[in-house]
Each structure stands twice: as C-alpha cells, then as structure tokens.
Amino acid sequence: MSHFQTIIFDLDGTLYPRNSPVMTELDRRMGLYMERVTGLPPAEAHTLRKHYWRTYGTTLNGLQKFYHVDAEDYLAYTHGFDARDLIRPNPALNAMIAHLPQRKLIFTNGTREHADNILRALDLENAFDDVLSLRDFDYRPKPDPKPYDVLRRRLLHAPQQAVFVEDSVYNLPPAHAMGMTTVWLTPDSADIHDGVDCIIHDIIDLEQFL
Ligand SMILES: [Mg+2]
Known part of the structure; x- marks a missing residue:
C-alpha cells in the first residue's frame, strides 16, 4: 500500500496527450x-x-x-471551445483514476471553466476531489511560487505524502522543493532533470509507480 495520500494531476498534456x-x-x-x-x-x-x-x-x-x-x-x-469536439475519454485512464484510493486534485494553469470543459470531454467530471486553477493563483501560473503556496494550504497533510504528475518539467522543481514526489510525464526518452523523482512515458504507468 502506497504511503501517498494525495495525487496531484496537471491537466493539459497530462490527462490527455500533448499531441492532441x-x-x-x-x-x-x-x-x-x-x-x-x-x-x-x-x-x-x-x-x-x-x-x-x-x-x-x-x-x-x-x-x-x-x-x-x-x-x-x-x-x-x-479557452472558448467545446473539448468534446476534439478529445474522447481514455477508458484505461478513467479506470486507473477510479481505482486509485488516494485523494485526487487537479492543479492547472487554465481556468476552472477550461478544467470543467476538458474533464467533461474526458468523462472525468466526478473523478477529482478538488480543482485548483488560475484564478485561485491570482492569475500567476506555475512555476510562479503563488500556485504552490495555494496548493500547500489545500493539502490535508505534509507535502511528503503527495505525488505531483505533470508534463511540463519546469513546473516540477517547486513541488519537489516542498517535499512532494514529482513524476514527469514525457513521451520522449529523457534524462532525469532537477526536481524530478521519476519519469513515466504514459499516464497509465502512474499506477505502477505508486
Ligand atoms: Mg501540462
């Protein structure tokens, strides 16, 4: 059983592929x-x-x-488009998320409406416990320190008990510095980067890591 209590997911390029x-x-x-x-x-x-x-x-x-x-x-x-015209749910991802026992958060540089749009298209509307989005950060996107301060206050435990998965490698070091375990989702073969604990090539591989 994993010691992690919360899994934090980036949205764009993480819950659906970057080439979408x-x-x-x-x-x-x-x-x-x-x-x-x-x-x-x-x-x-x-x-x-x-x-x-x-x-x-x-x-x-x-x-x-x-x-x-x-x-x-x-x-x-x-952000003014309907994502249902552009992406379809990923059944394997949805099954994995439903199976994870941890608390699950979205941590996105997009707006709340954008997150809702994407999650609706992916059939993940009810899969997450909370969504932290750009207005919560006073419009200061990751990797600015502000979003990470907001995230720290929203956790119900020490950052060491959280995992953060994200496709933009520059957004991982601030979370790593707080003590979170950071997972870089990249489709390419890549070397470990500062502030990265683990690399996965497909979001489905997250469950094995946990
Ligand atoms: Mg992203």
Missing part, C-alpha cells in the same frame, strides 16, 4: 488573439509570442505587460 487537437486549438487561439491585439502579421506575432513565453512565462503575462490585455478577455477567447 486540444493543444493545437489552444495554440491556434492564442496565436489569433496575439495577432488581433498586436496588429502584427502571423509570423511576427508568433515570434513575439515565443519571446513573451520565454521571458515572462506565458503569452498572457507578456500581453498584460505591453498591451494591457484583460486576463479574463484573453482566457475567454483562448
């Missing part, structure tokens, strides 16, 4: 929003977006800094 059409749609909508706000042609908007992402962590942070974009307007547009 949902990721393509999110990317497409962020690109269109960027072009509309900046007035730049697509290629230049794309370059500026990559710059924002590298320098300020997210496209939104850059747009807020230089174009005074309203976060809710940006989020409503970029």
